[in-house]
Amino acid sequence: MAPLKVGIIGVGRIGRCHCASVASVPTKATVSMICDIYQPALDEVSAIFHVPKTTNDPIELINDPDVEAVVICSPTDQHAGQIMAAAKAGKMIFCEKPISLSLEIIDEVAAVVKEAGVMCFVAFQRRFDANFMRLKEAVTGGEVGDVHMMHIVSRDPSPPPVNYIKASGGLHNDMAVHDFDMARFLAGSEVAEVYCKGSCKVDPAIGEAGDIDTSLAMLTFENGVVATVDNSRxxxxxxxxxxxxFGSKGMIQSNNKHANTCVVSNDESVSTCKAMAFFMDRYADAYRNEMVAFVDCAHEGKATPVGVEDGRAAYLIGKAAKQSMETGLPVKVADMS
Amino acid sequence: MAPLKVGIIGVGRIGRCHCASVASVPTKATVSMICDIYQPALDEVSAIFHVPKTTNDPIELINDPDVEAVVICSPTDQHAGQIMAAAKAGKMIFCEKPISLSLEIIDEVAAVVKEAGVMCFVAFQRRFDANFMRLKEAVTGGEVGDVHMMHIVSRDPSPPPVNYIKASGGLHNDMAVHDFDMARFLAGSEVAEVYCKGSCKVDPAIGEAGDIDTSLAMLTFENGVVATVDNSRxxxxxxxxxxxxFGSKGMIQSNNKHANTCVVSNDESVSTCKAMAFFMDRYADAYRNEMVAFVDCAHEGKATPVGVEDGRAAYLIGKAAKQSMETGLPVKVADMS
Amino acid sequence: MAPLKVGIIGVGRIGRCHCASVASVPTKATVSMICDIYQPALDEVSAIFHVPKTTNDPIELINDPDVEAVVICSPTDQHAGQIMAAAKAGKMIFCEKPISLSLEIIDEVAAVVKEAGVMCFVAFQRRFDANFMRLKEAVTGGEVGDVHMMHIVSRDPSPPPVNYIKASGGLHNDMAVHDFDMARFLAGSEVAEVYCKGSCKVDPAIGEAGDIDTSLAMLTFENGVVATVDNSRxxxxxxxxxxxxFGSKGMIQSNNKHANTCVVSNDESVSTCKAMAFFMDRYADAYRNEMVAFVDCAHEGKATPVGVEDGRAAYLIGKAAKQSMETGLPVKVADMS
Amino acid sequence: MAPLKVGIIGVGRIGRCHCASVASVPTKATVSMICDIYQPALDEVSAIFHVPKTTNDPIELINDPDVEAVVICSPTDQHAGQIMAAAKAGKMIFCEKPISLSLEIIDEVAAVVKEAGVMCFVAFQRRFDANFMRLKEAVTGGEVGDVHMMHIVSRDPSPPPVNYIKASGGLHNDMAVHDFDMARFLAGSEVAEVYCKGSCKVDPAIGEAGDIDTSLAMLTFENGVVATVDNSRxxxxxxxxxxxxFGSKGMIQSNNKHANTCVVSNDESVSTCKAMAFFMDRYADAYRNEMVAFVDCAHEGKATPVGVEDGRAAYLIGKAAKQSMETGLPVKVADMS
Incomplete structure (x- = not known):
């Protein structure tokens, strides 16, 4: 089978990462076209990866006959439109999260994708991380028995710029959404209810921007599993x-990744280095696995393992968390849509 | 200074443990009298520890002039009465938790103890465990900065007999009460609100007995700290x-204790032995430290580090947890008394 | 069966430790007599542990009819004489290592003990440590398969006073002897050959006293196992x-013990506290287990698990190590006696 | 600066790995030509990596004007000849270890390379592994103080085919050579003397092929450091x-790498997965770092961090180890050349 022809919209940090991942499986896929409004980035990336076609216009890329699959790495507010355009053009789609910050638009995207009958892969890369895949395997394989409780800790090394936060849709939409997806991924059930406490403890500027930087949410699943999601910026x-x-047969825990395994013992302590500090280092393998999974699905005409409905479900949990935080009461996810 | 003369009521498992702890500091204290309704236990323990006086009557022990401090290890329903009798007799008191399963009685005990002006040490032994003392030191010493979130996991190796459970006052009163105390101990603030989900996942017989075996509570402290308490039988x-x-400067975690530090690597895995399986092994040092702390306070006429008001506060959190679990809503601890 | 009547010669640090161990199993043994030339120590210890008889004369203790077993915690140069006196008096014997710094005397002791037919327990306490017992169990139980190689690291937190070192018989006799015993204990075979490099790297004063503070020995066992012993003061x-x-089926490693299991993560590192710094804390359980093992053997008339021949064997390995270090050549243990 | 034009001789497993590493830094280097006698491999690799020129003749590649640097991944017996040809052609050289199994030839290679004045990078990839780089940094930076002792454990998951072993030059040359290099790398001193015990414990077929599968060597450095090297197939x-x-200020240890950080706790044990089982996974990052280091040196005209003299030094330690094993005596490395 010929390599899948992939077009990538947006070749900033994450777009380049996806370029490299595609380039690492040359027998399966090739980057046939890239798009960016910033010409120097376009020139540099096309030279490095020998990309034959470039454009400043996403729609041109989407409709190019040399593009079979569209990878969307544009700014968030362009995601929905580009997904729908690509779906209408009959192209397979890979889209960075979030689909949109509006439920109405997410629902519209879902409808268009369904109507078009194309695969749309939503980029929750953590599902493709070796640690979390192992967790999923353990849960699915019954190693921990019936799941009783789960705890997810997800803390960033440092907050993003306040300007980023202002446009992010808030901590629950921007950051915790990965953890809400992880919770669903592992529990094998849908979240019924959310109770959440959020506050601004890290930087007052984040509070002034209308967001929080610390959140502790408790999720109750339809199957009775209860989980906590702990977020800090x-x-x-x-x-x-x-x-x-934690379950009836035992427990599985995934721990952090470190740059090396060395242990220093001296007259003060026994210590290792800190956890990895940059998400693209921490998830370097996950990003590559994710793109390879997308390419494999596209190649084999398989359904995506993580689609628009998953993006939607995580969004609704975030919305419920926010409302719980504001009202001080538990909120049913079913009331969010 | 002459060794403190200690009388112990109840010489079952925990009473003998306290006998041995007193015997381990012979320059500071001596067991001068013991009481039990089961004569063979009384005979055996008095022989082993060379205890000069024995009785079947707790009140006789409490009032004996050779008893300066009373250690109460009797069944729970006798705790309150014996504390009050000892207080009225002007004796120093060490009492196993809980003080009572009734708030009204706890308040009465508190009043009597206060009126008598005697020290009453309530036995939350975990405060005297090396791990939790180190945590407290780290928090107090500012090593983690301002505390933002805390997670307490507290799971037993196996449930007690259902008959025990029926008389226990329920998981929140019997088991989680240690964790609620730990939360207060570490946070340095009072719990304002509790939200809790409980269920029976381990053994249906526990549910039939009117109790739960799995509980996940979220605590919000007056100072804004949020914490989770995860319990399983x-x-x-x-x-x-x-x-x-977890706080502004970092994190401190205490881990489980194991019988040895050996690691076995073979063609299946790299493994260590399970965590210690019996609470009296796990907390052997804590029990001894606790009794030594009591003896030291008694010797030096110091205030107890953990008193009736601590027992009362943990009780109220448990009551709020139970009510939250029943109503599905967050409950303010202030509304519990 | 009546508790074993134990007489203890020398109630300094280690003698008191053994007193407390005996006192912790009151149904099995009792300290019936103690001996020390320092009267205040004798008075203090007899008061604390309610010891009915005291003396300044070891021979009086050995021959007292109320002493069934003699625990020898006197200075090293008195060990051999007291063992032989106790053996001739038909008493069971527990003796701190080393038996002697002279092979001739060790052989004489062995002959006298054999002639008397009494049990003589030589105090290699590490054999009774939970970690090393687990290692032994794994080796004996075939968990690691056929043993191929072993590594023993044994480093003290800081050197003893130079005056102690001068009388110690040297690092190999005083310190490494424990590790040579451990090597034999685990390998289940005798050491055939030793190659050793020693030097003075820690403190020149140790070198001036004629000793070394750093040693790396390689042991070859009769069964082909090879091992290293790494010592530092x-x-x-x-x-x-x-x-x-390490063996054909895998590996087992024992790690250090720490005062608590807490892990601190901050902007510099992820760290735990240092390893325990005092050997009597590190081996507190081992010392108690050892004495209980001795009492059990005495009670049940069983052979000691570690006797004069073990002390002799470890001594010979040390002697070979020293000779190898001095000659720069491998030395056969068989040539040492 | 234009990307370095790299020619690769041999595109089997390791050659392809180096192709990919070069391709991962397209701004710094490009694979301009590849050589292999197996045409299908040549075709496949040139297609995947867009390599413009191919040949079956190593000398043609070496002399091609589009090749600035030669990467030698051919069978061991061709290494020396190709290094010398490339040196004479004035090309920069990267060569897989070993240079040769003959000291005479290694010396000839060294002379030719020196005469030509070209850089020759010998591929001890472990020097470029994150763990070992951190160790080196700690030693060089004085974190452990003066080094007193070192222990190197290096065990393969399973032995290579006996046919491989027959042509390998033996365990010391083929496998331990990496560890002898690591010992020199870390100690910052040369090995003066070697004492070694080797045996065949894993597979008798290895013994029949004239080799060993288990080796324990003790190295004494000129600066007084002593080290052990433990090898098993x-x-x-x-x-x-x-x-x-281990040194005067403390200790640094590097541990194994695992595919994930998950810990499973159940009714049998607390366990993680085994260590990584394939050297190209274990050292994937090291191989890439190594090639990038070579490219950087080539680009900047810098001296190689690991050259022919390092390959020679490690070879001599292996030769001494073998002789010690055969004679049962310590062997001076200076006597090996």
Whole structure:
């Protein structure tokens, strides 16, 4: 089978990462076209990866006959439109999260994608991380028995710029959404109810921008599993991403990743280095696995393992978390749509 | 200074443990009298520890002039009465938790103790465990900065007999009360609100007895700290007692204790033994430290580090947890008394 | 059966430790008599532990009819004489290592003990430590398969006073002897050959006293197992006592013990506290287990698990190590006696 | 600066790995030509990596004007000849170890390279692994103080085919050579003397092929540091590559790498997965770092960090180890050349 012809919209940091992932499986896929409004980036990336076609116009890329699959790495507010355009053009789609910050638009996207009958892969890369895949395997394989409780810790090394936060849709939409997806991924059930406490403890500027930087949510699933999601915009010791699943037969926990395994013992302590501090280092393998999974699905005409409905479900949990935080009461996810 | 003369009421498992702790500091204290309604236990323990006086009557022990401090290890329903009798007799008191399963009685005990002006040490032994003392030191010493979130996991290796459970006052009163005390101990603030989900996942017989075996509570403190308390009556891998405190400067976590530090690597895995499986092994040092702390306070006429008001506060959190679980709503602790 | 009547010669630090161990199993043994030339120590210890008889004369203790077993905690140069006196008096014997710094005397002791037909327990307490017992169990139980290689690390937190070192018989006799015993204990075979490099790297004063403070020995066993023994008088991070056994089915490693299990994560590192720094804390359980094992053997008339021949064997390995270090050549243990 | 034009001789497993590493830094280097006698491999690799020129003749590649640097991944017996040809052609050289199994030839290669004045990078990839780089940094930066002792464990998951072993030059030359290089790298001193015990414990077929599968060597450095190197052809639990450096200020240890950080706790144990089992997974980052280091040196005209003299030095230690094993005596490295 010929390599899948992939067009990438947006070749900033994450777009380049996806370029490299495609380039790492040359027998399966090739980057046939890239798009960016910033010409120097377009020139640089096309030279590095030998990309034959470039454009400043996303629609041109979407409709190009040399593009079979569209990878959308544009700014968030362009995601929905580009997904729908690509769906209407009959192209397979890979889209960075979030689909949109509006439920109405997400629903419209879902309808268009369904109507078009195309695969739309939503980029929750953590599902493709070795730790979380192992957790999923353990849960699915019954290693922990019936799941009783789960704990998800997800803390960033440091907050993004306040300008980013202002446009992010808020901590629950921008950051916790990964954890809400992880919770659904692991529990194998839908979240029925959310109770959440949020506050601004890291930086007052985040509060002034209308957001929070610290959140503790408790999720109750339809199947009775209860889970906590702990988020902070600042963990001094690096990217802190841990999950614990407890069940009738035992427990599985995933721990952080470190740049090396060395242990130093001296007259003060026994210590290792901090956790990895940059998400693209921490999830480098996950990003590559994710793109390879997309390419494999596209190649084999398989359904995506994570689609628009998953993006929608995580969005609704975030919305419920926000409302719970504001009202001080538990909120049913079913009331959010 | 002459060794403190200690009288112990109840020489079952925990009473003998306290006998041994007193005997381990012979320059500071001596067991001068013991009481039990079961004569063979009384005979055996008095022989082993060379205890000069014995009785079947707690009141006789309390009033004996050779008893300066009363250690109460009797069944729960006798605690309150014996505390009050000892207080009225002007004796120093050490009492196993809980003081009572009734708030009214707890308040009465508190009033009597206050009126008598005697020290009353309530036995939350975990405060005297090396791990939790280190956590407290780290929090107090500012090592984690301002505390933002805490997680307490407290799971037993296996449930007690259903008959025990029926008389226990329920999981929140019997088991989680230790964790609610730990939360207060570490946060340095009072719990304002509790939200809790409880269920019976381990053994239906526990549910039939009117209790739960699995509980996940979220606590909001007056100072804004939020915490989770995760309880299960059954962790297949042993006694699971972990705490994580996260703050502006970092995090401190205490992990489980194991019988040895050996690691076996073979063609299946890299593994250690399970966590310790019996609470009296797990907390052997804590029990001894606790009794030594009591003896030291008694010797030096100091205030107890953990008193009736601490027992009362943990009780109220448990009551709020139960009500939240029943109503599905967050409950203010202030509304509980 | 009546409790074993134990007489203890020498109630300094280690003698008191053994007193407390005996006192902790009152149904099995009792300290019936103690001996020390320092009267205040004798008075204090007899008061604390309610010891009915005291003396300044070891021979009086050995021959007292109320002493069934003699525990020898006197200075090293008195060990051999007291063992022989106790053996001739038909008493069971527990003796701190070393038996003697002279092979001739060790052989004489062995002959007298054999002639008397009494049990003589030589105090290699590490054999009774939970970690090393687990290692032994794994090796004996075939968990690691056929043993191929072993590594023993044994480093003290800081060197003893130079005056102690001068009388110690040297690092190999005083310190490494424990590790040579551990090697034999685990390998289940005798050491055939030793190659050793020693030097003075920690403190020149130790070199001036004619001793070394750093030693790396390689042992070849009769069964083909090879092992290393790494000793240092100074590990800044605490008492470092680790063993690794590697074999055809896998590996077992024992790690250090720490005062608590807490992990601190901050902007510099992820760290735990140093290893325990005092050997009597590190081996507190081992010392108690050892004495209980002795009492049990005495009670049941069983052979000691570690006797004069074990002390002799470890001594010979030390002697070979020293000779190898001095000659720069491998030395056969068989040539040492 | 234009990307470095790299020619690769041999595009089997390791050659392809180096192709991919070069391709991952397209701004710095490009694969301009590849050589292999197996045409299908040549075709496949040139297609995947868009390599413009191919040949079956190494000399043609070496002399091609579009090749600035030669990467030698051919069979071992061709290394020396190709290095010398490339040196004479004035090309920069990267060569897989070993240079040769003959000291005479290694010396000839060294002379030719020196005469030509070209850079020759010898591929000890472990120097470029994150763990070992951190160890080196700690030693160089004085974190452990003066180095006293080192332990290197290096065990493969399973032995290579006996046919491979027959042509390998033996365990010391083929496998331990990496560890002898690591020892020199870390100690910052040359090995003066070697004492070694080797045996065949894993597979008798290895012994019949004239080799050993288990080796324990003790190295004494000129600066007084002593080290052990523990090698086995079979560790059931995966690729076991650990180093411990102990010194006056403390210790640094590097541990194994695992595919994920998950910990499973159940009614049997607390366990993680085995160590990584394939050296190209274990050292994937090291191989890439190594090639990038070579490209950077070539680009900047810098001296190689690891050259022919390093290959020679490690070879001599291996030769001494073998002789010690055969004679049962310590061997001076200076006597090997």
């Amino acid at each position: 600042k963990a001094t010791y690096g990217y802190d991403q841990r999950v614990e699943v | 059954k962790a297949t891998y042993g006694y699971d007692q972990r705490v994580e405190v | 100074k590990a800044t991070y605490g008492y470092d006592q680790r063993v690794e056994v | 079979k560790a059931t639990y995966g690729y076991d590559q650990r180093v411990e450096v």
